[in-house]
Amino acid sequence: MIFQTKAKLIKNIAVTPKCYKILLLCPQIAKNANPGQFVEIKISDGFEPFLRRPLSIHNVVSQFPPEADQPLAEAGKPVSRYAAIEILYRVIGKGTKLLSEKKPGELLDIIGPLGNSFNLSTTHYPLSAILVAGGIGVAPLFFLAEKLKQDYPLSAIRYPLVLIGAKTENEVFCKKEFEKIGCDVKIATDDGSRGFKGRVMDLLGNILRATHDAQRTTIYSCGPRPMLKEISRISKEYNIPAQISLEEHMACGIGACLGCVVETKQGYKRVCKEGPVFDADEIIWE
Amino acid sequence: MKPILCVNIGKLRLKNPVIVASGTFGYADEFKGFVDLKKIGGIVSKTITLSPRKGNPPPRTCETPAGMLNSIGLENPGVEVFIKEKLPILKKIGVPVIVSIASEGDPREFVALAKQLDKIKDIVAIELNISCPNVVSRLASQPVNQLASEPVNQLAGLIGTPANRHTGTLISQDSSSTYALVKAVRKVTKKTLITKLSPNVTDITEIAMAAEKAGSDAVSLINTLIGMSIDAETKRPKLAVITGGLSGPAIKPIALRMVWEVYQKVKIPIIGMGGIMDTQDAREFFLAGATAIAVGTANFVNPRVSIEIIEGIKKYLRENKIKDIKTFIGGLKL
Ligand SMILES: Cc1cc2nc3c(=O)[nH]c(=O)nc-3n(C[C@H](O)[C@H](O)[C@H](O)COP(=O)(O)OP(=O)(O)OC[C@H]3O[C@@H](n4cnc5c(N)ncnc54)[C@H](O)[C@@H]3O)c2cc1C
Ligand SMILES: Cc1cc2nc3c(=O)[nH]c(=O)nc-3n(C[C@H](O)[C@H](O)[C@H](O)COP(=O)(O)O)c2cc1C
Ligand code: FES
Numbered sequence: 364m365i366f367q368t369k370a371k372l373i374k375n376i377a378v379t380p381k382c383y384k385i386l387l388l389c390p391q392i393a394k395n396a397n398p399g400q401f402v403e404i405k406i407s408d409g410f411e412p413f414l415r416r417p418l419s420i421h422n423v424v425s426q427f428p429p430e431a432d433q434p435l436a437e438a439g440k441p442v443s444r445y446a447a448i449e450i451l452y453r454v455i456g457k458g459t460k461l462l463s464e465k466k467p468g469e470l471l472d473i474i475g476p477l478g479n480s481f482n483l484s485t486t487h488y489p490l491s492a493i494l495v496a497g498g499i500g501v502a503p504l505f506f507l508a509e510k511l512k513q514d515y516p517l518s519a520i521r522y523p524l525v526l527i528g529a530k531t532e533n534e535v536f537c538k539k540e541f542e543k544i545g546c547d548v549k550i551a552t553d554d555g556s557r558g559f560k561g562r563v564m565d566l567l568g569n570i571l572r573a574t575h576d577a578q579r580t581t582i583y584s585c586g587p588r589p590m591l592k593e594i595s596r597i598s599k600e601y602n603i604p605a606q607i608s609l610e611e612h613m614a615c616g617i618g619a620c621l622g623c624v625v626e627t628k629q630g631y632k633r634v635c636k637e638g639p640v641f642d643a644d645e646i647i648w649e
Numbered sequence: 650m651k652p653i654l655c656v657n658i659g660k661l662r663l664k665n666p667v668i669v670a671s672g673t674f675g676y677a678d679e680f681k682g683f684v685d686l687k688k689i690g691g692i693v694s695k696t697i698t699l700s701p702r703k704g705n706p707p708p709r710t711c712e713t714p715a716g717m718l719n720s721i722g723l724e725n726p727g728v729e730v731f732i733k734e735k736l737p738i739l740k741k742i743g744v745p746v747i748v749s750i751a752s753e754g755d756p757r758e759f760v761a762l763a764k765q766l767d768k769i770k771d772i773v774a775i776e777l778n779i780s781c782p783n784v785v786s787r788l789a790s791q792p793v794n795q796l797a798s799e800p801v802n803q804l805a806g807l808i809g810t811p812a813n814r815h816t817g818t819l820i821s822q823d824s825s826s827t828y829a830l831v832k833a834v835r836k837v838t839k840k841t842l843i844t845k846l847s848p849n850v851t852d853i854t855e856i857a858m859a860a861e862k863a864g865s866d867a868v869s870l871i872n873t874l875i876g877m878s879i880d881a882e883t884k885r886p887k888l889a890v891i892t893g894g895l896s897g898p899a900i901k902p903i904a905l906r907m908v909w910e911v912y913q914k915v916k917i918p919i920i921g922m923g924g925i926m927d928t929q930d931a932r933e934f935f936l937a938g939a940t941a942i943a944v945g946t947a948n949f950v951n952p953r954v955s956i957e958i959i960e961g962i963k964k965y966l967r968e969n970k971i972k973d974i975k976t977f978i979g980g981l982k983l
Binding site: 364367411412472611612617619620621625630631636 | 672673674675679680682683695703704706707708709710711712713714715716717719721724897898926946948949950951952953
């Protein structure tokens with residue numbers, strides 16, 4: 364079920380100078396959302412920017428921080444479970460710039476939840492999941508980690524291992540948040556300012572090489588295309604299933620325009636409808 | 650007072666004059682659940698071809714000032730699958746279904762498609778998409794002089810022979826081709842025929858008149874304008890096939906001008922479109938002479954926009970004590 368709604372902005376804070384976290388009150392979307400899904404946000408009432416912007420659901424929030432009480436009370440809504448969604452976004456152009464200037468209390472026209480979601484049922488038992496994030500690609504993976512934690516009993520779970528890759532130390536997002544929910548987190552930075560020096564895919568390769576039961580793992584990944592291509596190669600090499608979340612320019616986000624296709628072994632598929640999550644071995648990389 | 654909203658397009662009676670444009674509403678099921686589809690005046694399907702068509706490589710869309718470019722390239726499952734899988738969904742909604750058709754180069758495909766669709770009761774009208782710019786754009790990498798040296802697409806001569814798809818000329822860019830094509834299709838179907846025109850022409854009225862003379866029941870305009878976008882950083886075109894069709898508010902003034910020009914030259918109804926975002930835009934098209942309007946790109950920005958426009962028109966007519974939308978059409982004051 365897809366909803367179009369006016370979501371009240373609860374907070375919009377800079378995590379780093381270029382990266383923001385926004386909390387939007389939209390109970391219907393929040394309640395129906397699954398990890399990997401996204402929303403389409405109308406940034407302005409005018410024509411600039413013209414199209415909506417697709418952004419992943421980073422987290423579904425049911426408990427609000429104290430500073431959120433005011434706008435929530437104004438909205439006259441009972442603070443219900445699964446009431447809001449959180450989005451983690453990087454300012455890269457005019458749309459995200461305008462979004463970063465939005466203030467608490469403002470209403471944003473959003474459509475969601477959109478697209479498919481990560482398939483948790485392919486995860487092997489006992490559970491072993493490796494989440495691999497590149498840059499802002501951590502956004503959908505945090506929601507996934509929360510869901511994995513929720514859906515699998517503690518006794519059966521080897522808490523997801525989270526690998527976060529970034530250019531440099533201060534672009535590493537969400538390490539603490541992942542640790543707080545019990546994930547094991549490892550960092551890779553291009554410049555070596557933190558953790559492993561090098562690419563997160565190489566860190567993944569090292570880990571898999573040292574793991575004797577690597578086949579029992581599922582990889583979940585989101586990040587830049589070259590990284591996902593490499594993940595796809597690794598998944599083939601170790602014969603491990605990998606689910607990757609892709610990006611493509613979108614006009615409608617709901618499957619109507621056929622604008623967002625990606626080439627797969629079964630022909631073109633819509634990233635906004637059949638995706639954004641695909642099995643890595645399905646994609647034909649150019 | 651309950652204003653009268655219904656209009657006639659050929660034999661087709663629309664309960665209100667707001668339809669959704671081809672290629673911008675999928676096969677409608679994408680909007681199910683959060684848009685009240687029953688209220689829409691009519692739905693034009695994504696353009697269908699005889700065989701399944703893969704479409705162009707991505708990226709296929711790109712945002713532009715107050716609009717967008719697309720180079721989808723008529724991706725569709727082909728007429729067989731359309732009839733079997735998509736039509737039942739469209740039919741179930743209970744609003745008139747207009748099927749848009751195109752050829753992939755050989756104009757005889759229009760005739761074959763029309764023949765096949767003519768037998769299906771649930772289809773009330775056929776729209777001839779002789780104006781999709783995305784077949785031409787596949788050729789954009791060819792040297793221009795090579796394109797120019799090839800014979801002009803004389804469709805009259807082409808019916809019965811395979812078309813020369815390398816001319817890069819759209820049927821709707823040539824009035825005799827338009828006439829020949831509409832005439833040929835007219836012979837095989839009694840269904841309401843709508844001819845969709847391209848704005849990429851010197852004089853759109855000539856083409857509209859050719860369509861009328863050949864027996865088209867209505868004309869629909871405008872399709873997208875051919876445009877281009879470049880990433881100055883990477884020095885690459887933003888669309889994989891270089892050029893694409895421009896749509897959205899950016900093209901509205903051109904669309905309005907063309908509807909107004911055509912209105913003065915033909916008697917058949919005009920379905921006006923191009924950048925319609927709200928009720929006021931729609932009213933402007935009615936004033937310029939459109940009998941019905943189609944909402945395109947706006948569906949992407951606000952999926953409920955067609956319903957909002959219908960409500961808006963009703964309200965406007967009521968508040969201004971206009972009994973019948975038909976008395977509003979072509980009411981431009983000079
Ligand atoms: C399914 C999906 C989920 C996403 N989730 C996130 C997220 O959680 N956090 C985040 O920071 N970013 C995410 N992105 C990328 C985000 O959509 C773009 O960064 C954003 O649209 C840029 O808009 P802009 O106006 O700031 O940039 P501009 O460059 O001015 O945008 C121009 C046009 O290009 C499009 N565009 C630019 N970059 C991208 C991109 N990478 N992917 C798709 N379209 C793009 C814009 O939507 C717009 O139409 C996601 C993209 C997709 C497709
Ligand atoms: C993504 C996209 C796909 C389209 N596909 C078709 C198509 O298949 N057939 C067609 O006749 N027109 C197609 N069009 C053109 C529209 O129907 C319409 O004529 C045009 O976009 C102008 O109206 P607008 O500015 O309201 O969108 C398409 C337009 C867009 C934006
Ligand atoms: S963005 Fe329109 S189909 Fe995916």
